[in-house]
Structure formats: structure tokens, C-alpha cells
Amino acid sequence: MKNLLTILTLLVFTNVIFAQEVSITGTVTDQTQEALLGVNVAIKNTSIGVQTDQNGAFQIDQLQNGDYVLSISYIGFKTKEVLVSITNNQNVQLKTITLYEGNEILNAVVIEGERRNKFSRKKTAYVSKLPLKDIENTQVYSTITNELLESQVVTNFDDALKNATGVERLWASTGRSGDGAGYYALRGFSVQPQLVNGLPGLTNGTINPANIERIEVLKGPSATLFGNAVSSYGGLINVVTKKPYVGTGGELSFTSGSYGLNQIVGDYNTALSKEDDLYFRINTAYTTEQSFQDAGFRKSFFVAPSLSYKVNNRLSFSFYGEITQAEQTNPTFLFLNRSAPSASSNLDELGYNNKLSFTSNDLTLENPTQNYRVEMDYKLSDTWQSQTLLSKSSTSTTGYYSYLFDFGILEGDTFSRFISKQNANTHTTDIQQNFIGDFEIASLRNRMVIGLDYLNATETNNNTGFAFYGNVTPDGGSNGDNPFTAAVEDTAYPLSTSAVDAALATQGVGNLKSRYSIYSIYVSDVLDITDNLSAMVGLRLDRFDNEGDIANADDDYDQTTLSPKFGLVFQPIKDKLSVFGNYQNGFTNVAPQLVGDPGTGPQTLQTFDPEEANQLEFGIKTNFFNNRLNATISYYDIKVKDRVITDPSSPFNKIQGGEVVSKGLEIEVNANPIKGLNIRAGYSNNDSETTETDNLEILNRRPLEAGPETLYNFWANYEFQQGSLDGFGIGLGFNGASERFAINYLSTGEFILPSYTIFNTSVFYEADKYRVSLKLNNALNKEYYTGWTTINPQMPRALLANISYQF
Template sequence: MKGVLLAGIFLLVAVFQVGAQSRLSGVGDGTGTLSGLLTTADGKPAGGVTVTLKGVNKTTLTDDDGRFSFRRLAPGNYDVEISYVGYEPIDQTVSVESGKPVRLSLQLKVSEQQLDQVTVTNGYNKFNKKETDDIARLPLKNMENPQVYSVVTKEIMKEQLITDYNSVFRSIPGAGVPIVYNQGRSALYSRGFVTENLVRNSVSGFVYTNIDPANLERLEAIKGPSGTLFNSSMISFGGLFNRVTKHPFDSWRGEIGYSGGSNDLNRLTVDINQPLNNDKTALMRVNGALHTEQSFQDAGFTRSYMIAPSFVYKANDKLSFLLDVEATSFNATSPVRFAPSTTGKIHDVRNLGIGYKRSFGNNTLDYTTRQVNIFGQINYQLSSQWKLQTLYTRTFSTTRGYVNQLIGKTDSTLSQQSQKEDFPYYGTNIQQNIVGDFFVGRLRNRLVAGVDIYNQKSEWTNTTVNMPAINFRHPGAGYNNFNSTKVDSAAARSAWVNYRTNQSTFGAYFSDVLNLTEKLNVMVSLRADRFDNKGTYYPGADSTAGSYTQNALSPKLGAVYQLVKDKVSLFGNYMNGFANVNGTDFNGGTFRPQQANQWEGGVKFDVLRHKVSATFSYYDIRVKNVARDDLAHPGYSIQDGTQLSRGFEGEVIANPFAGFNIVAGYTYNDSKYTQANKSVQGLRPATAGPASLANLWMSYRIVGGKAKGLGFGFGGNYGSASFQTNTASFAFTIPSYTVLDATVFYDQPSYRIGVKVDNLTNAQYWSYRLAPQNPTRVTANITFRF
């Protein structure tokens, strides 16, 4: 799979080079050329719009810069037609002469934001949408940014018929198989570190529950220890995942969709956008979803609903307000979690003989999670160079019910465990930024500076019940004893635990991008944090334990040199992240935060008029201040441990010809403990995931003729073997996997029909927690737009 992806990348480049030469070869052959620029009413490029020369059956599409061209045209008059659903068509006659290029400048009566909301049957590079202000918190293009990141667009999500949040990550290089925790929340991999989903719209989105993708505009995977601009509690040393939600725009639009499929899937989604007044200064958008689905195993289900209203109010040309709300409820059973016996002789999940479709659970052992996410934003344009941005988030999430796991006792027996809990979380984040784009002399500066206040509280009430061991190969009647009646009876006789936590972070930061020349820019950033953990309060004993404070500085440096302006960039960065460490050493001293320092270098491409976008980089992350056992003082720790994580990442997004789109990625990660306890010294952490990961998605959509809008997609994911446990005394292996998917769809301006088959070969593969993943699954969708 790796070789196929790399060979495909080089083949694509060769094809583009040959194609570019052939397109230019028509000069001087008695023909003419016609080219043009299409913009929106607000002066922005209109990408992906169909341009037709009537009567000669020639059609093309504008690229991301709004440009289009026709070559080798015989001299004569041509009718140029530009049509876009819901807007006034453009029809203009032009005269083409031999050897004299004709250039047009045309404008659609539609804003950029409206244009982005309409799904059309076109063939431009629709997966290449990397221009976002979220990554650097500045108006910085990908080719100017020294950081590596990936963006999963809504176009990919629609084409892949995404019905659950974790499936979005298939198109992110290095993400791997999702790790789903007991409350339904999830994490994935980034550069050898487990990375949770805790960031929403670039600030705290801390919820310990499932996430529904119905209001997801795009998903941004920001790579590397990004502690400078993001709260350390929200990220890992490998990076972060930022989910960007849908916001209102200034025209009426609606969409309703239904998906049905394997495992009794029934999913209804709605997306309604509506201006609230005639001058379109008050806007509202509402997204919602109803979802029910059974597990492919003998027990297990998910039943959920979500409502997500969003409001925008434009007080004047300088001041605007945004209020964004998510409210969800999930009723589900715990995902399978299996910890094998570390004293057995079996070291591979395939050799256990445990039934792939056995859940070892019961539908009465379910839980209910609820969340309310409130996001507010105020933007005030101080001048043409400066603006103020105020961000506010308030999150609440809670889990109530049973969360379960399976604990291996021997190579053939396991014990079922259930934790009955009531577990609410509360989070508050306030952030104030000032953003500037100004010149000092002839040097351009783009600056963001801000302060960040974050608080998180939780309350936990729970008890744990362990059932008698059963033979998991031949469980017999004991298989059905794991149910709510049995667990409730045992829980009534068990000890309950109740405690509360309260912790805060106070941060200040700045980041400045300085253009030394037109092609060379440097980035200098720094963050200072004060972490205050109030400790864990136990109401029964009226006591608090584990309180501490820590301070941390997190710098970031970067440089970009554009070998070819806006097309080829060399970049390098130094980035830092940190994680707070609780506890004390033998002498009573508190620990310092763990620090991760990354050096990275690479190259970015955006060539052939945005038809090929690619990033290749090598990184080296070294973690210090890791706490490990103090052998001289049993029961205590010392803080001198180190860890190394380094590797290669590559991503290619290509549009070889109209209608054909490709996104491909490959990552290799070498991770190990360089100074640690003897049990793991020199070994790869089990939490680092597979060393090699690859992803590929190819799609073709017919862009002209009677079959216009018909499309096909094919792709898959590969992961090398990894570990559930990896110590000197015991290692347990998760095998490599290759999963292939395919889709067929018919996309029209007013409706879309699609069918997707996931896991075509019915491959068996597992997550880090040894949860079996879905076998072959079929999903059908119909969506109406109005």
C-alpha cells in the first residue's frame, strides 16, 4: 500500500508535467486562446464554476483563483455562458482571432460565503481548501505558514457519506483507527501521541461525550506541539484536531437528508439557513440530527439527537456578534474495551479465539450522555490594520449509567467489569485577541496577541462491579449474567467513590509573522502559562489532596522561503508544547511541566494553478521531564525521563483533470522511550500506534453531458502492526490492516443520491483498545436542497 501511494504521487507529477507541455504546444498553429477571471460580488475569486462555449461543446471550470481558459480555438465568434444554480447566468459573445489572446473579467452576483454553501456538480480541486485563519490565528496562507496541517473539507465528508464523527479522520494522514472511550468520546494519533478531540472553533470544546458531525464545516488537523497558541490542556505533543462548525450566511438555503443502511442505521439531518431581517444584518442557521444504529455485534446500540442553532448579528460595518450552540443527547452502550492477560502465552489478538461479533455485554447496561456547548465571538474592526476579537465558550457534558470493560484473566477467560457512574464536566474559556496587519518601514507584520483564561470542573460519583470470570471461547450460560439487574444488585453492596476537581489556566501569548522580503518570512511566538490545580476534594472526608501550581513558557519559531512565489515553499519550525504533571518527589518537591520540543523541515507545493497541493516534512520531537519510578524510594517518582518521536509525513491533494480528485497521505513514525523505567526502556510506546499509516481517496465526477453529476469514489486506509501492550516482560500485538471503501453518487443542484460500501473485503481489524471494527457496511443517502 505504501509503495502504491508513493508511486502514484510521482506518476501524478509526471502526468501533470506532460499535460502542461501539451497544453502550451498550440502556440503559433493558427488558433487563438480565450481566458478569464470570474469573481463574486465582493471581489473574491469564484472557484469551481462551470464555463461553457455554446455550440462547440467545450466546457471548463474555474480554478480556486476564479480563472478559466480555452486553448486552440479556431478564429470566430463564441458565446460564453456561465451558469450557477440560483443566480443570474452570464452570457457574453466574444471574438477570437489567430494568435491574439482574449481575456475576460466577469462577476457573479453572489458573495463568497454564499458560493461556498452551494454544492454543485463541478470538477475543480474541491479537496484543496487549506486557506484558513485558524492555524496561525492570522490571515496566513498555507504557502506562508511554517506549520504542517491537514483539512478535511465538507466535500470529502459528503462524498464519503459520513454518518459518525470518527469516520471523518480517514482522510487525515497519520490519524489511524479511532480510540473510543467508555463515554463515547474519542481520540486518534498524531505523530506518535494519542490526541483527543477537545478543540472547537479554535478554543476549548471540552466535552467527555460523543460528537455528532451534522454541524461540522471542516476538520483541521494541526500537527506538532502547538502549546503557543492553544491551551495545553486541549492538545497533545503531536498536535490537535480543531472542529470548525457551520455558521450563518446572508441568503436562504435549506437541506434535509436521510441515510439508512447496515446495522439498522437510520439517520435524519437538517440544515436551514435564514436571514432574519431585510437588510441581512441578523442571520440564523440551524443544524440538527436524529440517529439510531445497532452494533454489528450481538449487543450494542446508539440512539441520539442533536440541535445546533447559530446566530450572527452585524451591528455595523465594524462590529459583529456570533452565538453558536450545540445541544446533544446520546443513549448508547459502551464500546468494547479488552485488556488481555499479561501472564498468558498468547501475544496476538488474532490468536485469542475470542468471537469478533461477541460483545460480552447487554443492552440493559447502557449510558446516557448530554452536552451543551455555547460559543460566542465578538469582532470589532478598529481600523484597516487592527481588529479586536473576543471569544467565549461554556461547556457542559455529563455521563450517567454504565461504562464497561473486559479484563483478561488467562488466555481463555475474562471478567466483565461495569462502572456505574454519574460524571458531569464543566468548562469555561475566555479569550481576548488583538490582530494586526501593518508595516514597519517596508516590513510587513502580521501579529496576534492575547490573553486566555480557562477553567475546568468535574464531579464524579461511581462504583465498580466485577463479575465472575467466564471462558470467552465457550462462555455458556454465564454470558447472559452481565446485565443491569446483576450489576445493580452488586453495586448496592459496593463502596461508592465521590470527588470533585477544579483547575484553571491563565495564559498570555503573541505571534508575529515578519516579511523580510517578498519571498522570505519568519515567525516568532511565545506563550506564558500559569496552571492552578485546586486538587481533588473528597466530600466524605472533607479533605483535598493533590493541589499544586505550575508555570510554563512555550516558544515557537518558524521560517518560510518561497522558491517560487505562491507555488513552492521551503519551511522549517521549532515548536514547543507542555503538559502539567501532578504529584511530588521523595523530598516533597513538586514536578515541572513536561516539555516537548519539535524541529521540523520540509517543502510545500501549490502548482499547476492549484491542481496539485502537497506537503512533505520530517520532524523530530523530544520530550523531557517525564516522571518515572524512583528505584531508590519505592512509591515515589523522579522527573528525568525522556522520549523521542520522529518521522516523515506526506500529503498530496490533486486534480489531474476536470472531475477527478485525489487526496493521499503517508506517515512514518519512530517513537521510543530514551530514558525510562527498565520495563519500557528503548521500546516503542503502545500508545504511539502503528509506525506506518497511509490513506487514499480518489473520486471522479462527470462534469458535462447527460450524465453530468454522476460520480464514483474509491479509497482506503492502511496501518502497520502496533501494540496494545509493549513492555520488556509482555508485548501484545495488533495486526496490520488494509481497509478499502467505494461509493457511487448522483449529484444535482437540488438533490443528491449516494451509496457507499465501507470495508469492501470484510477485513477484521482492531483499535488500540482491542475493539473490533465494523465489517462490510452499506450506507445509502438521499439529500434534498432547497
């Protein structure tokens, strides 16, 4: 027995001495075979792990014989688990591991290596509904990252969009029912932000930036993949929200600034169950702000819970919610006369005192908004996955909405005020089913999405009629002479709720409920003809079912529309330089309208074909110096046909057949030339004209919704990397526009708003856990205006201070 124990002891001792420590090595790429830097490769249920280098390679050392499960995770990609067995003390070299984008569910540990070019994040699952890199996508789009917003201390959505090339705000959010969100000019056409995470997300007010991961501005008609309900002929705006990640952490931020701005933001992420891969994140913000004018304010409370649940490597669920309670005074900008010349043709003649709001803080609108989305992702096979999406939106408007309009009846520049008491809401439901494939046919790679989409929108309108409520002049004068009565009156119109309610007592209350539904099927395929040449082909079939007023069957109508898309990309230098061209289509369903002079007999209902837009575009995209220089240069030509206009010979008749042409050049550059320096620059020039119409008022003139011809933006941010100034940084930039038409009709002549250039600057200090920033907007205190048949004064100089703490 003694000898046996000795032998066993020697065997164990010998095995320990001669046991070899071995390693596991491998490479991680995305689905396009591009190496991924900073991927987390960890041995499950241990603290052992590494990150991939710039070649996507990793190596885990000091391992012994046994079975291991590698968890490979990266932000924006599906986490993958790989079983590895080590036997006979042999090193293991794994085959290339491919990660697939997870439709923006961040199932990755937030241990991100330093990312080059912080102002550019061009990988997205939304733009093409496929995991395409920007350089191989035939569509042009701008991405505004949260790092860019942080460097600019952005507290509102309008300031965020100033970073998108070719985008100009036409007018601010009014909060009114139906279309109270802000309007923006994009490639010669107006657009509102109505897409959240690729699905309809409506709002009658402003969008809170506290929950924004990034903003994607897609350029050109985009109906093939997104339909016409959330896009325009110029493109669409998609807001990508923050989502749960694997880990625990968060951030608290407070911003205070001029004109009573105070904003506190909270962000917290945690595991509800690590064993079940169940993670929860909540973002919230409370904001109050006064106007720079004599009256006006806005306050809002926002909360956004989100949840991700990974059942297994094939199935995952996610939930996103956004709930906003907001109250504001609506901006009472000046509406110019659209059918007769105004007394003044420019701002100097108008004598506008832009510090006057022509309202009071007693007359407010409330805009509660809710958006909910549920997503299920299921891996059908190695080449196909299923994505099921449900979106619900609800937005309401209650309170007082007023506007000022120059009817041209009273002497001089006199604007009549009209007020309505709003009580309306809109509800939408969207259901999408996508099948996303990545497969080969005859050795040719195909990336395909096949989708079904159902959208239903119901609007209830119980607004009162509009009551006349006095007149104002741009310099601050007022009188009570109703322009629609023969007598000269001098009634007082105090801006209080009790007085306004008394004036509205004689107005009728609407009782309208309308509904429409859209049934769609679409398919898009990216075919790699060679390693350097690919083609994109897409087609959408839309069935538009409009009930109109649900109490009136006579206004029901249906339309069916086809929307094609085609594009080519050639990469002379693979993954670094591409030359592209595209054909994109958009459309608008035009509701039937009553026509005919009601004084001569009953009106009749006239139906119209859908309006249609077609775009041809070509350009180049670059990705040089390991993602340090991204640039897009493109030229586009959009033609819209079958526009419906008012018959110039009869205001009771409509004519279809108008044509608008919009063409232009866009340049966007994102650069990270040296460590610590990030640059964003954009330039656009747009030429828009109504080329065919029976309405001579607008023939051969620039449409008012087109905004200014030229737009430009620039922002540079530098953080010192070493020495006594390590952590300190400075940012500076500018944005501007050429002059634009507020009015441009044959009978009215022109009212031109002047060009402007606005300079902004910031200084900051950033440490491991906190960041302190000072930001000066409109540093030179430039007086400037935007407008769309309106005159909208913009914010003067404003100072912001922010402190943020991460934990």
C-alpha cells in the first residue's frame, strides 16, 4: 500500500509538472468580412477575457485541457457563443468568427476600445433594413452620433439636426394637432421626423434628445423600404434610441443656461437576471426653458424604459418605450399673405421687434406622447433570420393654438390673431415582419430582406373653430378692428384663458374621426456581382385604404402603388473608395377632393392618381486611413410629377399635372486626422423649381418648402492627450445658410429672409468619471430668421453649462 501511494503521488506530481499551458487564437469579422476592433472575447463564467486588435485577432493564453465556452460580444452585434475543446495540450486556432448586426439590440459589454472618428458611425441596420456598410450602400445618409451631440452640449432636437448636411429648419414645433412637430427642408422638400428605430413614432411636439443614440437622415425618396407615411420626396429622419447592454452603469447630467434653461438627465442600465440575459435600461429627463422673447416657455418630463431578453443564441426579445409629458406656448410667428402683396418686402421695411412673442404664458398647449415598440428576432438558419416588430404611438394636443396672418385688408403690416382651443389625438399601429437573408446563389452573395408592413392611423379632432382675437403690428402695436366686418372696432383682447374662452364660446366644436390603413410588401436584394461590384434592387407594393371621415362613406378611397429602387456600387479600392449611382422612388397618396362651385350646384368628388417622385443620383464615398477619413460627395436630380394644384381660373377646382424639379450637390466629411481631434463638415447646394403647372403664381419659381439654396456646417472638437492640459478640450464651429424666400408668388412678389452664419464654441474638461463643459451658442449674437411663408426669429446668444457623471 505504501508503494502504491508513492507511485500515485509521483504520477500526479509528474502530470502537474509536465502539463502545458496552451492558447486559443482566432479572428473576428463582421458579415462583410471586415475585421472588428475592440470585440470582447471572454471565457464564460470566468473573469478571463481579451479584446481583438485592429486586425480583428485575439489570443487567450495560460489555458489547460478542457471544454470552454467563448462569449464574443460587440456593440451593435448579436453576441455569439463558441464551444472550444482543448486536448493533448494542443493550441487551438479557430476559424474566422463572424458577428452579425443585431438590429441595434446592444447585447454587448460596454468595454469599448477607443473608437476612431467619433462623429461618424455609418454602420446601421435601419437605412437599408440590411447590415450594410455605408461604403457599399447606394443610398446617401448623414449620421449624427451621441458623441457629436455631447461635444456640442445639445439640449434640443433642432440644434442636433444642424449637423446634418443639407437640412434646414423651416419652422419650429407648434404643438398643434395633426402636424405640430417641427418642419425641415431636405433636398428641396419639407419633412417631419416621424421614424423611431425604423418604425413610425409620431409626436406633435419636439423630440427629447436625452434618449438619442444617433440620428439618421436618409436622403432622397425612400418609399421603397419605408412607404410614404413617414418620408418625403427629400428623404426621412430616423431617430435611433438608446438600448440595454450587458453590464451595469449609468450617467447623471445637469445643464443650465440662458433664458431659464435647466435640464437634468438620468441614464441607468442593469441586469434583471444575468443568468437569463435579461437587461433593463431607463433614460429620463426633466427640462424647463423660457423664451428669449417677452413671453413663452416650454417644460417637459420624459422617461424611456427599455428591456432586452436573450432567450438563447437563436431567439431574443426587446421592448422600448418613450413617454413624454410636455407643456408649451406655441410660437406665434408671422404668416405672410400668400395671395396679395404685403406692405413690406423685407425685414428692414417690416420693422419687426423680434423680442415680442404676441402671446402670454397663460395660453398653453399640452402634448403628451407615447411610443412603444416590441421586437422579436429569431435565427431561422445560418443564412436567414426573422424579425417581427410591433409599434404603437399615441400623441395628443390640448390647449390654445394661435397664429398671426396678414390678410392685406387693414392698412400697413397688420397681422390678425386667430385662436382655437385644441382637443385632438392621433394613434398609430405598425406591424412589420422581415425575413433577412445572407446566402449565395451560383457563388454570388445575396443579402436580401423580404418584408410585410401594416400601418393604421386614426385621428380624432374635437378642436373648436378659429376665433378672431385682435390685430398686432410687427413693432408692437395692437388694435381690435376685425378685418371681416364693415364697422371699425376697438375691442380689447386680453391674452388670458378666461377672455379667450369667452371669445371661443360662439365657435363650433369639431367632431371628426378619420382613419387610414396601408398594407405593404417589399423586397430588396444586394447582389455581389464581383468582390468590387454590387447591385441593389428593390420593389414595394402599397395598398392605401383611406376611410376618411368614418361617419361619411362618400370620402372613402383606395389606391395601389408600386415603388421601385435600383443602385450600383463599384469599389476601385475595396472598403476604402466606392463609386455609386442610384434610382429611388417616392409617392404620395392624394385624397379625393370636392370640386365645383357650390353656388351653382352640388359639388362632386374628384379622385387623383398618386403623386410620384423619381431620383437619379451618383457620387463617391471614402473610408481612408483606418476610418479616419469618411467623405461622401453626391449629385442628385429629383423630378416630381402629377402634383395636385388649385385651378387658377377657379378656387373650387383642382388640377393634377404639376411638375417640380429639385437637383443639387452635397458634400459631407468626417475626419479624425490626429488623436483627440474630430471634425465634421457639410455643404449642400439645391436648385428647385416648379417647371410645369397651370398655376402661373408658382410657375418657374422656387417652392417655399425648398428652403435656402446653400447650407453649410462645421464643427471641430479637440481634446489634449497629455501633459498638464490632459483632459481639457475646445470645440468650435459654425453653420449657415444663403438667403431664402419666405414668399415667392407672381401676385405677391418676393419676401426674402437674409443669409446668415452662426458661430458656436465650447470648452470642456473630461476625466474618467465626469465631464464639465461650457458652450456658447450664436457667439456673435447674430439676429437671423428662418421661415416657410412665415418669419421665425431664432435664438440670440446663449451660454450653457453642463456637468455629467458616469458610474
